[in-house]
Amino acid sequence: MKRFLMVCLLLSVWTGPVRAARPDLNARLQPTVFALTMVMIHDVVNPPAASRFYTYCLLGAHEIVAQHQPNGISPARLVRSFKPPTLDKSKPYDYQLAALYCMLETGRLILPSGYMLADEQTKFLAELKGHYPEAVVNGSVSVAQAVAKQVLAYAAVDNYSKLSARLRYRPTKTDGYWYPTPPGYMEAIEPHWRTIRPMLLDSCGQFKPKPPVAFSRDTTSAFHKLMQEVYQTTKSLTDEQRFIASYWDCNPFAINTSGHMSIGFKKISPGGHWMNIASLVSTKAQIPFDQAVMVQSVVAMTLMDSFISCWDEKYRSNRIRPETAINRYLNPRWQPLLQTPPFPEYTSGHSVISSAVAEVLSYLIGDQFSFTDTTETIFELPERNFTSFRQAAEEASISRLYGGIHYRDAIENGQEQGRAIGTFVVEKLRKAGVKPPVE
Template sequence: MKGILILLQFLVFGLLAQARPADDYTRLVQPAVFSLSRVMMHDVVNPPAASRYYAYCLLGAYQLVAQNNSTVPAPQLLIRHYPAPQQGGKTVAYRLAALFSILETGKLLLPSGYMLEQDIADLVVKLQKRKVPQRDIDTAIAVAQRTAAHIVAFSKKDDYGKLSAKLRYTPLKEEGRWFPTPPTYMEAVEPHWKTVRPLVIDSCNQFAPQPPTAYSKEPGSDFYRLAKEVYDLSKKATPEQLEIAAFWDCNPFAVATSGHLSLGFKKISPGGHWMNIAGIAAQKAGLDFDATVLLQTSVAIALMDAFISCWDEKFRSSRIRPETFINKYIDVQWQPLLQTPPFPEYPSGHSVVSAASAEVLTYLLGDGFAYTDDSEIMFELAPRKFRSFRQAAEEAAISRLYGGIHFRDAITQGMVEGKAVGETVVARLKQAGIKPFQEGARIVVK
């Protein structure tokens, strides 16, 4: 059923794209980004790594837009240490080149990037059916391949390639520290992620949150009350709270067990969810192609830096998860609604990246931007309506309490940290001369 829903989503995107004029490729951006999500779901890419792939794959498209649209600032004005692109990016077919660049960069970076070869071939056929000149298609692919090579070369300098050579993480054998959780007891995900070079923020610890609530197993202590809140809420959660928890689950690989049988369920990551929100918002706002790429790239940048910032604190405090504490000191049989992710608890990653994404989207599209989020339809979850991006971020954050996988202080401090990261990305956008779209930025004039 889920596979059929994904296929239907692609068909809908295709029909919408074919309904546009031949020179307008705006509605092809979101399905290109979703192609990345689909491959990452196949590969079970973890959330921090997923944010990195989105950022680099969108950067190539942004570079091409900036090279051909003088109203769009060069990526060097946004990204720290970004090398000036080589000549050869200017082409009348730059929008096509940008689309192909998303896929070509993913093909080179993703573990199963070869799967995108079919998406590239399908895009070629779609363009041919729309009577796009073959010379424009060939030129676009050639430019995209050069751009992808440039992006990959830049990505290799962020120290990601050194992670596998670092010492394996060993959980600290101290009270109150994180330890692998049921049902799979997976080892910690990306314990050295803070060493990856960020794109905009100065360092991984630039926005380190205040220390978590002091650990204590004593009833009546502040920490015990945090754990009791999680436990009590799980016993009386409303249907709405359960729905919110499921909607924002975004666990790339959850495992359900029944006796000796284990089943794995793949979903989009938190970053994938917010990238899809960006696509939904771009379409509702009626942004043109160049503005859509700018919007998606800005969100991807915020996601990558937000995960780097968050993971720095996660493995500094290495705090225990609610499931571990509650099973030991409150109820040995208790289970959270959502499967506990395999990394330390503080702060809440979804809170950090949601707040960061919401700040960027709010700056570009406005604080009262209402939209319907149907990102989870493919997982048989009903769409949800939001009055603003910040409201959505707040709901995503509190969903971790409803799901039983985070304490409240990890959520509130995560929101503070993510907002700071998002504001830093927004400051860089302003510094580069990128104005809110509703203020008449030239690139969105239809």
């Protein structure tokens, strides 16, 4: 008995205190990306800019995990003129901790109110106490900070900094052209976004869509039929159609007016909605951490390039919104269900980005992958079930007709444009050797 007690005592001395189970880093990925989303909602970041921020915040994390996989494929194999950051491996670190911290650090440095992420960083490090040696945590932070700085240097030359120096966009009152809409009559958002350097595409005009139906005041014209369809559809919406329009609204610029008072309602951007879907389905599919980071990064890059392609066409065709056209030529009192976003109509941004991301997720996660989307629950909308990514993209696209803010050709040609972008990205992934984590 004494010998047994002595052995137990010696074991307790040799092993020391037992560390508690380490945090599930896979479970930490979605909240980390959503922390970026919350800052963007706070800042009322416009949709194209949000996609750019997501891309750079995920790029460094993608590179870190790629360099620690046996057959890791660096984003440099996919991204134009991107050189892989050099990692300092002289000190101990955990690459997955570094990847998560790198997302927050890049966001802290690049977002307008990035300072808000400092609390998230402190919270994350507090969660690691007692689970990882202090030297490993410190080393992980150092690696993350170094990579974030290299990503910011790459981002600094994508032409974003030159946007404010370009000529101010001036709308025209000529028939058929976009003009600011009520209630805010805001200036056009990002009229020079086509000048931003794409990540995966060769150029902003690589997937130029079909031209829009020509504007005409002739009541027998194709344009008049499109305008009438929007007008008549919004007059006879079902409860389900109204809900679909609201569910996919994702308008960071929404304003509610009462007399002389205007109140802004902050909402998630369209890209932010799809980023959260990517997080949710990665969790459901039980994708390992490294591959889940890659999925998020590729989705972000697809969103960024889709917005560049879409905005290239928006300010080329400069097409009039249904609200302006219907008020001028059909009914001056008509109002759309949704608030009209402050930029030209053609093509539909929701249609382009949703269709592109649906193709990418169908390749990476699964062609018929069913999922429950809980993204909008924080905005007091119920969760919604989808049988596939393409079904969700179809619904997001047609929601713009129900909302009264897009004509059908902008929706359908936008879907075609987005599918072409998504197919191109998938082919690029295949050629680089990126295999679906779910097969």
